[in-house]
Amino acid sequence: MKNTTTTAPITITEKLKWLENRYWKFGDEENLADNLFDLYEVDDDGRMTSQPRRDPLTGETRGLMVLGASGNGKTALLKRALRVDSVLTKFRINHDGTTLFITVPPDATIKKLAEIILAKTGYTKIDAKLRSADAWEIARHRFGLVGIKTVVIDECHHIMRPGSGRDVLGAIQSLKHIMQSDPGVALIIAGVPSLKDAILSEPSGETYRRFQELHLTRIRLGSKAAGLFGKNLMKSAKTLGVELAVEDALPERIIFAEHGQVGKSVALGKEILRDAVSRKRDTISLANADRVFKKSTPGLDMTPFHSADWDVVKAELNAIGWVQG
Structure with missing residues:
Protein backbone atom coordinates (compact mmCIF):
# COMPACT_ATOMS: atom_id res chain seq x y z
CA MET A 1 0.00 0.00 0.00
CA LYS A 2 1.13 3.52 -0.74
CA ASN A 3 1.91 5.85 2.17
CA THR A 4 -0.91 8.41 2.45
CA THR A 5 0.02 9.86 5.85
CA THR A 6 -0.42 13.64 6.07
CA THR A 7 0.11 16.22 8.79
CA ALA A 8 -2.87 17.79 10.52
CA PRO A 9 -4.14 20.90 8.68
CA ILE A 10 -3.91 24.23 10.50
CA THR A 11 -4.79 27.12 8.23
CA ILE A 12 -8.10 27.49 6.41
CA THR A 13 -6.36 26.78 3.10
CA GLU A 14 -4.78 23.62 4.51
CA LYS A 15 -8.07 22.47 6.02
CA LEU A 16 -10.04 22.97 2.82
CA LYS A 17 -7.39 21.15 0.80
CA TRP A 18 -7.33 18.30 3.33
CA LEU A 19 -11.11 18.02 3.21
CA GLU A 20 -11.17 18.04 -0.58
CA ASN A 21 -8.71 15.14 -0.76
CA ARG A 22 -10.12 13.14 2.15
CA TYR A 23 -11.64 9.79 1.16
CA TRP A 24 -14.46 8.39 3.31
CA LYS A 25 -14.58 4.60 3.51
CA PHE A 26 -17.84 2.66 3.37
CA GLY A 27 -16.71 -0.98 3.20
CA ASP A 28 -16.77 -1.38 -0.59
CA GLU A 29 -13.00 -0.85 -0.61
CA GLU A 30 -12.45 -4.40 0.66
CA ASN A 31 -14.92 -5.79 -1.88
CA LEU A 32 -13.12 -4.02 -4.71
CA ALA A 33 -9.72 -5.25 -3.50
CA ASP A 34 -11.04 -8.81 -3.32
CA ASN A 35 -12.34 -8.63 -6.89
CA LEU A 36 -9.14 -7.05 -8.17
CA PHE A 37 -7.11 -9.85 -6.61
CA ASP A 38 -8.79 -12.30 -8.99
CA LEU A 39 -7.62 -10.38 -12.08
CA TYR A 40 -3.87 -10.70 -11.52
CA GLU A 41 -1.13 -13.24 -11.00
CA VAL A 42 0.25 -13.65 -7.47
CA ASP A 43 3.84 -14.16 -6.37
CA ASP A 44 5.17 -16.95 -4.13
CA ASP A 45 4.21 -14.93 -1.06
CA GLY A 46 0.60 -14.74 -2.22
CA ARG A 47 0.80 -11.05 -3.08
CA MET A 48 -0.99 -9.63 -6.10
CA THR A 49 1.32 -8.61 -8.93
CA SER A 50 0.69 -6.18 -11.80
CA GLN A 51 0.68 -9.04 -14.31
CA PRO A 52 -2.88 -9.85 -15.48
CA ARG A 53 -3.98 -13.47 -15.38
CA ARG A 54 -4.28 -14.97 -18.85
CA ASP A 55 -6.12 -18.05 -19.97
CA PRO A 56 -3.39 -20.50 -21.07
CA LEU A 57 -5.52 -21.72 -23.99
CA THR A 58 -6.84 -18.42 -25.38
CA GLY A 59 -4.35 -15.88 -23.98
CA GLU A 60 -7.27 -13.73 -22.81
CA THR A 61 -7.29 -11.72 -19.60
CA ARG A 62 -10.16 -11.12 -17.20
CA GLY A 63 -12.42 -8.14 -16.55
CA LEU A 64 -14.34 -6.50 -13.73
CA MET A 65 -17.58 -4.56 -14.10
CA VAL A 66 -18.32 -2.03 -11.31
CA LEU A 67 -21.99 -1.10 -11.34
CA GLY A 68 -23.98 1.45 -9.38
CA ALA A 69 -26.50 4.24 -9.79
CA SER A 70 -25.29 7.74 -10.55
CA GLY A 71 -23.95 9.29 -7.36
CA ASN A 72 -23.07 5.96 -5.72
CA GLY A 73 -19.34 6.63 -5.52
CA LYS A 74 -17.92 4.45 -8.31
CA THR A 75 -15.40 7.02 -9.53
CA ALA A 76 -14.14 7.91 -6.05
CA LEU A 77 -13.77 4.22 -5.18
CA LEU A 78 -11.72 3.46 -8.29
CA LYS A 79 -9.55 6.56 -8.00
CA ARG A 80 -8.82 5.69 -4.38
CA ALA A 81 -7.57 2.28 -5.51
CA LEU A 82 -5.13 4.02 -7.84
CA ARG A 83 -3.88 6.16 -4.95
CA VAL A 84 -3.36 3.43 -2.36
CA ASP A 85 -2.65 0.22 -4.27
CA SER A 86 1.01 -0.23 -5.18
CA VAL A 87 0.02 -2.45 -8.13
CA LEU A 88 -2.46 -0.06 -9.75
CA THR A 89 -0.05 2.80 -10.44
CA LYS A 90 -1.58 5.45 -12.68
CA PHE A 91 -0.07 5.73 -16.15
CA ARG A 92 1.13 9.11 -17.37
CA ILE A 93 3.30 9.87 -20.37
CA ASN A 94 7.01 9.86 -19.45
CA HIS A 95 6.22 8.52 -15.94
CA ASP A 96 6.20 5.02 -14.50
CA GLY A 97 2.72 3.57 -14.19
CA THR A 98 0.82 0.54 -15.43
CA THR A 99 -2.85 1.59 -15.08
CA LEU A 100 -4.58 3.76 -17.68
CA PHE A 101 -7.64 5.55 -16.28
CA ILE A 102 -10.15 6.84 -18.85
CA THR A 103 -13.35 8.79 -18.20
CA VAL A 104 -15.73 8.50 -21.15
CA PRO A 105 -17.38 11.83 -22.13
CA PRO A 106 -21.20 11.73 -22.37
CA ASP A 107 -21.23 12.16 -26.16
CA ALA A 108 -18.33 9.82 -26.95
CA THR A 109 -18.55 7.18 -29.67
CA ILE A 110 -16.46 4.02 -29.64
CA LYS A 111 -14.09 5.64 -32.15
CA LYS A 112 -13.74 8.70 -29.91
CA LEU A 113 -12.83 6.47 -26.97
CA ALA A 114 -10.07 4.85 -29.03
CA GLU A 115 -8.76 8.31 -29.95
CA ILE A 116 -8.76 9.32 -26.27
CA ILE A 117 -6.74 6.22 -25.41
CA LEU A 118 -4.28 6.96 -28.21
CA ALA A 119 -3.81 10.55 -27.03
CA LYS A 120 -3.33 9.50 -23.39
CA THR A 121 -0.66 7.00 -24.42
CA GLY A 122 1.29 9.60 -26.39
CA TYR A 123 0.19 8.76 -29.93
CA THR A 124 0.20 12.05 -31.85
CA LYS A 125 -0.51 10.88 -35.41
CA ILE A 126 -4.28 10.58 -35.15
CA ASP A 127 -5.85 11.08 -38.59
CA ALA A 128 -9.45 12.28 -38.70
CA LYS A 129 -10.09 9.71 -41.43
CA LEU A 130 -8.79 6.84 -39.29
CA ARG A 131 -11.35 4.05 -39.13
CA SER A 132 -12.62 2.95 -35.72
CA ALA A 133 -11.29 -0.60 -36.15
CA ASP A 134 -7.85 0.70 -37.10
CA ALA A 135 -7.82 3.14 -34.17
CA TRP A 136 -8.56 0.30 -31.76
CA GLU A 137 -5.89 -1.93 -33.29
CA ILE A 138 -3.31 0.80 -32.74
CA ALA A 139 -4.59 1.42 -29.20
CA ARG A 140 -4.28 -2.25 -28.24
CA HIS A 141 -0.77 -2.32 -29.66
CA ARG A 142 0.20 0.72 -27.60
CA PHE A 143 -0.81 -0.94 -24.33
CA GLY A 144 2.13 -3.31 -24.64
CA LEU A 145 4.39 -0.66 -26.14
CA VAL A 146 4.11 1.75 -23.18
CA GLY A 147 3.77 -0.85 -20.42
CA ILE A 148 0.06 -0.62 -19.59
CA LYS A 149 -1.18 -3.67 -17.67
CA THR A 150 -4.62 -2.41 -16.60
CA VAL A 151 -7.22 -0.26 -18.34
CA VAL A 152 -9.97 1.40 -16.29
CA ILE A 153 -12.89 2.85 -18.26
CA ASP A 154 -15.16 4.99 -16.08
CA GLU A 155 -18.63 6.08 -17.26
CA CYS A 156 -18.41 3.22 -19.76
CA HIS A 157 -22.18 3.24 -20.33
CA HIS A 158 -21.77 6.37 -22.44
CA ILE A 159 -20.37 4.37 -25.37
CA MET A 160 -23.31 1.96 -25.17
CA ARG A 161 -25.96 4.50 -26.13
CA PRO A 162 -27.97 3.57 -29.24
CA GLY A 163 -28.58 6.14 -31.95
CA SER A 164 -27.35 7.57 -35.21
CA GLY A 165 -23.61 7.13 -35.72
CA ARG A 166 -23.32 4.76 -32.77
CA ASP A 167 -22.48 1.08 -32.75
CA VAL A 168 -23.37 -0.69 -29.51
CA LEU A 169 -22.30 -4.11 -30.75
CA GLY A 170 -19.02 -2.61 -31.97
CA ALA A 171 -18.47 -1.06 -28.55
CA ILE A 172 -19.05 -4.41 -26.86
CA GLN A 173 -16.65 -6.11 -29.26
CA SER A 174 -14.01 -3.45 -28.57
CA LEU A 175 -14.16 -4.22 -24.86
CA LYS A 176 -13.72 -7.92 -25.58
CA HIS A 177 -10.77 -7.20 -27.86
CA ILE A 178 -9.03 -5.26 -25.06
CA MET A 179 -8.95 -8.50 -23.07
CA GLN A 180 -7.58 -10.25 -26.15
CA SER A 181 -4.67 -7.82 -26.49
CA ASP A 182 -1.09 -8.99 -26.56
CA PRO A 183 0.77 -9.08 -24.14
CA GLY A 184 -2.53 -8.61 -22.25
CA VAL A 185 -4.24 -6.11 -19.97
CA ALA A 186 -6.85 -6.46 -17.24
CA LEU A 187 -9.99 -4.45 -17.98
CA ILE A 188 -12.11 -2.65 -15.38
CA ILE A 189 -15.25 -0.88 -16.56
CA ALA A 190 -17.63 1.18 -14.44
CA GLY A 191 -21.06 2.55 -15.10
CA VAL A 192 -24.74 2.63 -14.23
CA PRO A 193 -26.74 -0.64 -14.31
CA SER A 194 -27.69 -0.09 -17.97
CA LEU A 195 -24.06 -0.89 -18.83
CA LYS A 196 -24.65 -4.51 -17.89
CA ASP A 197 -27.91 -4.56 -19.85
CA ALA A 198 -26.13 -3.25 -22.94
CA ILE A 199 -23.36 -5.85 -22.75
CA LEU A 200 -25.98 -8.56 -22.27
CA SER A 201 -27.53 -7.49 -25.58
CA GLU A 202 -24.69 -9.23 -27.43
CA PRO A 203 -26.39 -12.39 -28.78
CA SER A 204 -23.46 -14.70 -28.03
CA GLY A 205 -22.92 -13.39 -24.49
CA GLU A 206 -19.16 -13.85 -25.02
CA THR A 207 -18.15 -10.46 -23.66
CA TYR A 208 -20.39 -10.57 -20.58
CA ARG A 209 -18.95 -13.95 -19.50
CA ARG A 210 -15.50 -12.40 -19.27
CA PHE A 211 -16.49 -10.00 -16.48
CA GLN A 212 -16.90 -10.38 -12.75
CA GLU A 213 -19.41 -7.95 -11.24
CA LEU A 214 -19.21 -5.63 -8.26
CA HIS A 215 -22.47 -3.89 -7.40
CA LEU A 216 -22.43 -0.71 -5.30
CA THR A 217 -25.61 -0.07 -3.35
CA ARG A 218 -27.04 2.88 -1.48
CA ILE A 219 -26.47 3.49 2.22
Whole structure:
Protein backbone atom coordinates (compact mmCIF):
# COMPACT_ATOMS: atom_id res chain seq x y z
CA MET A 1 0.00 0.00 0.00
CA LYS A 2 1.13 3.52 -0.74
CA ASN A 3 1.91 5.85 2.17
CA THR A 4 -0.91 8.41 2.45
CA THR A 5 0.02 9.86 5.85
CA THR A 6 -0.42 13.64 6.07
CA THR A 7 0.11 16.22 8.79
CA ALA A 8 -2.87 17.79 10.52
CA PRO A 9 -4.14 20.90 8.68
CA ILE A 10 -3.91 24.23 10.50
CA THR A 11 -4.79 27.12 8.23
CA ILE A 12 -8.10 27.49 6.41
CA THR A 13 -6.36 26.78 3.10
CA GLU A 14 -4.78 23.62 4.51
CA LYS A 15 -8.07 22.47 6.02
CA LEU A 16 -10.04 22.97 2.82
CA LYS A 17 -7.39 21.15 0.80
CA TRP A 18 -7.33 18.30 3.33
CA LEU A 19 -11.11 18.02 3.21
CA GLU A 20 -11.17 18.04 -0.58
CA ASN A 21 -8.71 15.14 -0.76
CA ARG A 22 -10.12 13.14 2.15
CA TYR A 23 -11.64 9.79 1.16
CA TRP A 24 -14.46 8.39 3.31
CA LYS A 25 -14.58 4.60 3.51
CA PHE A 26 -17.84 2.66 3.37
CA GLY A 27 -16.71 -0.98 3.20
CA ASP A 28 -16.77 -1.38 -0.59
CA GLU A 29 -13.00 -0.85 -0.61
CA GLU A 30 -12.45 -4.40 0.66
CA ASN A 31 -14.92 -5.79 -1.88
CA LEU A 32 -13.12 -4.02 -4.71
CA ALA A 33 -9.72 -5.25 -3.50
CA ASP A 34 -11.04 -8.81 -3.32
CA ASN A 35 -12.34 -8.63 -6.89
CA LEU A 36 -9.14 -7.05 -8.17
CA PHE A 37 -7.11 -9.85 -6.61
CA ASP A 38 -8.79 -12.30 -8.99
CA LEU A 39 -7.62 -10.38 -12.08
CA TYR A 40 -3.87 -10.70 -11.52
CA GLU A 41 -1.13 -13.24 -11.00
CA VAL A 42 0.25 -13.65 -7.47
CA ASP A 43 3.84 -14.16 -6.37
CA ASP A 44 5.17 -16.95 -4.13
CA ASP A 45 4.21 -14.93 -1.06
CA GLY A 46 0.60 -14.74 -2.22
CA ARG A 47 0.80 -11.05 -3.08
CA MET A 48 -0.99 -9.63 -6.10
CA THR A 49 1.32 -8.61 -8.93
CA SER A 50 0.69 -6.18 -11.80
CA GLN A 51 0.68 -9.04 -14.31
CA PRO A 52 -2.88 -9.85 -15.48
CA ARG A 53 -3.98 -13.47 -15.38
CA ARG A 54 -4.28 -14.97 -18.85
CA ASP A 55 -6.12 -18.05 -19.97
CA PRO A 56 -3.39 -20.50 -21.07
CA LEU A 57 -5.52 -21.72 -23.99
CA THR A 58 -6.84 -18.42 -25.38
CA GLY A 59 -4.35 -15.88 -23.98
CA GLU A 60 -7.27 -13.73 -22.81
CA THR A 61 -7.29 -11.72 -19.60
CA ARG A 62 -10.16 -11.12 -17.20
CA GLY A 63 -12.42 -8.14 -16.55
CA LEU A 64 -14.34 -6.50 -13.73
CA MET A 65 -17.58 -4.56 -14.10
CA VAL A 66 -18.32 -2.03 -11.31
CA LEU A 67 -21.99 -1.10 -11.34
CA GLY A 68 -23.98 1.45 -9.38
CA ALA A 69 -26.50 4.24 -9.79
CA SER A 70 -25.29 7.74 -10.55
CA GLY A 71 -23.95 9.29 -7.36
CA ASN A 72 -23.07 5.96 -5.72
CA GLY A 73 -19.34 6.63 -5.52
CA LYS A 74 -17.92 4.45 -8.31
CA THR A 75 -15.40 7.02 -9.53
CA ALA A 76 -14.14 7.91 -6.05
CA LEU A 77 -13.77 4.22 -5.18
CA LEU A 78 -11.72 3.46 -8.29
CA LYS A 79 -9.55 6.56 -8.00
CA ARG A 80 -8.82 5.69 -4.38
CA ALA A 81 -7.57 2.28 -5.51
CA LEU A 82 -5.13 4.02 -7.84
CA ARG A 83 -3.88 6.16 -4.95
CA VAL A 84 -3.36 3.43 -2.36
CA ASP A 85 -2.65 0.22 -4.27
CA SER A 86 1.01 -0.23 -5.18
CA VAL A 87 0.02 -2.45 -8.13
CA LEU A 88 -2.46 -0.06 -9.75
CA THR A 89 -0.05 2.80 -10.44
CA LYS A 90 -1.58 5.45 -12.68
CA PHE A 91 -0.07 5.73 -16.15
CA ARG A 92 1.13 9.11 -17.37
CA ILE A 93 3.30 9.87 -20.37
CA ASN A 94 7.01 9.86 -19.45
CA HIS A 95 6.22 8.52 -15.94
CA ASP A 96 6.20 5.02 -14.50
CA GLY A 97 2.72 3.57 -14.19
CA THR A 98 0.82 0.54 -15.43
CA THR A 99 -2.85 1.59 -15.08
CA LEU A 100 -4.58 3.76 -17.68
CA PHE A 101 -7.64 5.55 -16.28
CA ILE A 102 -10.15 6.84 -18.85
CA THR A 103 -13.35 8.79 -18.20
CA VAL A 104 -15.73 8.50 -21.15
CA PRO A 105 -17.38 11.83 -22.13
CA PRO A 106 -21.20 11.73 -22.37
CA ASP A 107 -21.23 12.16 -26.16
CA ALA A 108 -18.33 9.82 -26.95
CA THR A 109 -18.55 7.18 -29.67
CA ILE A 110 -16.46 4.02 -29.64
CA LYS A 111 -14.09 5.64 -32.15
CA LYS A 112 -13.74 8.70 -29.91
CA LEU A 113 -12.83 6.47 -26.97
CA ALA A 114 -10.07 4.85 -29.03
CA GLU A 115 -8.76 8.31 -29.95
CA ILE A 116 -8.76 9.32 -26.27
CA ILE A 117 -6.74 6.22 -25.41
CA LEU A 118 -4.28 6.96 -28.21
CA ALA A 119 -3.81 10.55 -27.03
CA LYS A 120 -3.33 9.50 -23.39
CA THR A 121 -0.66 7.00 -24.42
CA GLY A 122 1.29 9.60 -26.39
CA TYR A 123 0.19 8.76 -29.93
CA THR A 124 0.20 12.05 -31.85
CA LYS A 125 -0.51 10.88 -35.41
CA ILE A 126 -4.28 10.58 -35.15
CA ASP A 127 -5.85 11.08 -38.59
CA ALA A 128 -9.45 12.28 -38.70
CA LYS A 129 -10.09 9.71 -41.43
CA LEU A 130 -8.79 6.84 -39.29
CA ARG A 131 -11.35 4.05 -39.13
CA SER A 132 -12.62 2.95 -35.72
CA ALA A 133 -11.29 -0.60 -36.15
CA ASP A 134 -7.85 0.70 -37.10
CA ALA A 135 -7.82 3.14 -34.17
CA TRP A 136 -8.56 0.30 -31.76
CA GLU A 137 -5.89 -1.93 -33.29
CA ILE A 138 -3.31 0.80 -32.74
CA ALA A 139 -4.59 1.42 -29.20
CA ARG A 140 -4.28 -2.25 -28.24
CA HIS A 141 -0.77 -2.32 -29.66
CA ARG A 142 0.20 0.72 -27.60
CA PHE A 143 -0.81 -0.94 -24.33
CA GLY A 144 2.13 -3.31 -24.64
CA LEU A 145 4.39 -0.66 -26.14
CA VAL A 146 4.11 1.75 -23.18
CA GLY A 147 3.77 -0.85 -20.42
CA ILE A 148 0.06 -0.62 -19.59
CA LYS A 149 -1.18 -3.67 -17.67
CA THR A 150 -4.62 -2.41 -16.60
CA VAL A 151 -7.22 -0.26 -18.34
CA VAL A 152 -9.97 1.40 -16.29
CA ILE A 153 -12.89 2.85 -18.26
CA ASP A 154 -15.16 4.99 -16.08
CA GLU A 155 -18.63 6.08 -17.26
CA CYS A 156 -18.41 3.22 -19.76
CA HIS A 157 -22.18 3.24 -20.33
CA HIS A 158 -21.77 6.37 -22.44
CA ILE A 159 -20.37 4.37 -25.37
CA MET A 160 -23.31 1.96 -25.17
CA ARG A 161 -25.96 4.50 -26.13
CA PRO A 162 -27.97 3.57 -29.24
CA GLY A 163 -28.58 6.14 -31.95
CA SER A 164 -27.35 7.57 -35.21
CA GLY A 165 -23.61 7.13 -35.72
CA ARG A 166 -23.32 4.76 -32.77
CA ASP A 167 -22.48 1.08 -32.75
CA VAL A 168 -23.37 -0.69 -29.51
CA LEU A 169 -22.30 -4.11 -30.75
CA GLY A 170 -19.02 -2.61 -31.97
CA ALA A 171 -18.47 -1.06 -28.55
CA ILE A 172 -19.05 -4.41 -26.86
CA GLN A 173 -16.65 -6.11 -29.26
CA SER A 174 -14.01 -3.45 -28.57
CA LEU A 175 -14.16 -4.22 -24.86
CA LYS A 176 -13.72 -7.92 -25.58
CA HIS A 177 -10.77 -7.20 -27.86
CA ILE A 178 -9.03 -5.26 -25.06
CA MET A 179 -8.95 -8.50 -23.07
CA GLN A 180 -7.58 -10.25 -26.15
CA SER A 181 -4.67 -7.82 -26.49
CA ASP A 182 -1.09 -8.99 -26.56
CA PRO A 183 0.77 -9.08 -24.14
CA GLY A 184 -2.53 -8.61 -22.25
CA VAL A 185 -4.24 -6.11 -19.97
CA ALA A 186 -6.85 -6.46 -17.24
CA LEU A 187 -9.99 -4.45 -17.98
CA ILE A 188 -12.11 -2.65 -15.38
CA ILE A 189 -15.25 -0.88 -16.56
CA ALA A 190 -17.63 1.18 -14.44
CA GLY A 191 -21.06 2.55 -15.10
CA VAL A 192 -24.74 2.63 -14.23
CA PRO A 193 -26.74 -0.64 -14.31
CA SER A 194 -27.69 -0.09 -17.97
CA LEU A 195 -24.06 -0.89 -18.83
CA LYS A 196 -24.65 -4.51 -17.89
CA ASP A 197 -27.91 -4.56 -19.85
CA ALA A 198 -26.13 -3.25 -22.94
CA ILE A 199 -23.36 -5.85 -22.75
CA LEU A 200 -25.98 -8.56 -22.27
CA SER A 201 -27.53 -7.49 -25.58
CA GLU A 202 -24.69 -9.23 -27.43
CA PRO A 203 -26.39 -12.39 -28.78
CA SER A 204 -23.46 -14.70 -28.03
CA GLY A 205 -22.92 -13.39 -24.49
CA GLU A 206 -19.16 -13.85 -25.02
CA THR A 207 -18.15 -10.46 -23.66
CA TYR A 208 -20.39 -10.57 -20.58
CA ARG A 209 -18.95 -13.95 -19.50
CA ARG A 210 -15.50 -12.40 -19.27
CA PHE A 211 -16.49 -10.00 -16.48
CA GLN A 212 -16.90 -10.38 -12.75
CA GLU A 213 -19.41 -7.95 -11.24
CA LEU A 214 -19.21 -5.63 -8.26
CA HIS A 215 -22.47 -3.89 -7.40
CA LEU A 216 -22.43 -0.71 -5.30
CA THR A 217 -25.61 -0.07 -3.35
CA ARG A 218 -27.04 2.88 -1.48
CA ILE A 219 -26.47 3.49 2.22
CA ARG A 220 -29.33 2.25 4.38
CA LEU A 221 -30.01 4.03 7.64
CA GLY A 222 -28.91 1.82 10.52
CA SER A 223 -26.52 -0.20 8.36
CA LYS A 224 -22.77 -0.67 8.82
CA ALA A 225 -22.18 1.73 5.92
CA ALA A 226 -24.31 4.37 7.64
CA GLY A 227 -22.27 3.91 10.80
CA LEU A 228 -19.06 4.35 8.82
CA PHE A 229 -20.43 7.50 7.23
CA GLY A 230 -21.12 8.92 10.68
CA LYS A 231 -17.59 8.10 11.84
CA ASN A 232 -16.12 9.66 8.69
CA LEU A 233 -18.09 12.85 9.22
CA MET A 234 -17.28 13.11 12.92
CA LYS A 235 -13.56 12.36 12.49
CA SER A 236 -13.27 14.88 9.68
CA ALA A 237 -15.04 17.51 11.76
CA LYS A 238 -12.66 16.87 14.66
CA THR A 239 -9.61 17.20 12.41
CA LEU A 240 -10.97 20.47 11.05
CA GLY A 241 -11.72 21.82 14.51
CA VAL A 242 -15.49 21.86 14.05
CA GLU A 243 -17.97 20.52 16.60
CA LEU A 244 -21.10 18.52 15.74
CA ALA A 245 -23.81 17.82 18.27
CA VAL A 246 -24.43 14.07 18.41
CA GLU A 247 -28.09 14.65 19.29
CA ASP A 248 -28.61 16.50 15.99
CA ALA A 249 -28.08 13.19 14.10
CA LEU A 250 -26.46 15.08 11.25
CA PRO A 251 -25.04 11.97 9.48
CA GLU A 252 -28.49 10.34 9.38
CA ARG A 253 -30.06 13.54 8.06
CA ILE A 254 -27.47 13.81 5.28
CA ILE A 255 -27.98 10.19 4.20
CA PHE A 256 -31.74 10.68 4.22
CA ALA A 257 -31.46 13.93 2.27
CA GLU A 258 -29.49 12.23 -0.51
CA HIS A 259 -31.46 8.97 -0.45
CA GLY A 260 -28.39 7.00 0.58
CA GLN A 261 -26.40 7.78 -2.56
CA VAL A 262 -22.79 7.47 -1.43
CA GLY A 263 -21.22 10.09 -3.66
CA LYS A 264 -23.93 12.65 -3.07
CA SER A 265 -23.97 12.03 0.69
CA VAL A 266 -20.20 12.55 0.87
CA ALA A 267 -20.41 15.67 -1.27
CA LEU A 268 -23.10 17.18 0.96
CA GLY A 269 -21.27 16.23 4.15
CA LYS A 270 -18.08 17.81 2.88
CA GLU A 271 -19.88 20.94 1.71
CA ILE A 272 -21.41 21.41 5.16
CA LEU A 273 -17.95 21.05 6.73
CA ARG A 274 -16.42 23.35 4.13
CA ASP A 275 -19.05 25.99 4.87
CA ALA A 276 -18.13 25.91 8.56
CA VAL A 277 -14.37 26.06 7.96
CA SER A 278 -14.45 28.82 5.35
CA ARG A 279 -16.76 30.95 7.52
CA LYS A 280 -14.63 30.27 10.62
CA ARG A 281 -17.41 28.59 12.58
CA ASP A 282 -16.49 26.34 15.49
CA THR A 283 -19.80 24.47 15.44
CA ILE A 284 -22.32 23.31 12.85
CA SER A 285 -25.97 23.90 13.60
CA LEU A 286 -28.93 22.36 11.82
CA ALA A 287 -29.71 25.82 10.51
CA ASN A 288 -26.25 25.98 8.91
CA ALA A 289 -26.71 22.57 7.31
CA ASP A 290 -30.20 23.50 6.12
CA ARG A 291 -28.87 26.65 4.44
CA VAL A 292 -26.13 24.70 2.65
CA PHE A 293 -28.58 22.05 1.45
CA LYS A 294 -31.12 24.58 0.15
CA LYS A 295 -28.47 26.23 -2.05
CA SER A 296 -28.49 23.16 -4.28
CA THR A 297 -32.16 22.29 -3.70
CA PRO A 298 -34.13 25.56 -3.60
CA GLY A 299 -37.86 25.84 -3.10
CA LEU A 300 -38.25 23.27 -0.32
CA ASP A 301 -40.49 24.17 2.60
CA MET A 302 -39.06 21.48 4.84
CA THR A 303 -35.78 19.56 4.63
CA PRO A 304 -34.17 16.80 6.72
CA PHE A 305 -32.26 19.57 8.52
CA HIS A 306 -35.38 21.11 10.04
CA SER A 307 -34.59 22.13 13.61
CA ALA A 308 -36.49 19.47 15.55
CA ASP A 309 -35.90 15.97 16.88
CA TRP A 310 -34.69 13.78 14.02
CA ASP A 311 -37.28 11.03 14.53
CA VAL A 312 -40.03 13.63 14.34
CA VAL A 313 -38.58 15.24 11.22
CA LYS A 314 -38.07 11.89 9.50
CA ALA A 315 -41.62 10.80 10.25
CA GLU A 316 -43.00 14.07 8.89
CA LEU A 317 -40.93 13.87 5.69
CA ASN A 318 -41.97 10.27 5.13
CA ALA A 319 -45.58 11.24 5.67
CA ILE A 320 -45.44 13.94 3.00
CA GLY A 321 -43.55 11.66 0.59
CA TRP A 322 -39.96 12.90 0.62
CA VAL A 323 -38.86 12.69 -3.03
CA GLN A 324 -35.73 14.84 -3.19
CA GLY A 325 -32.77 13.07 -4.86
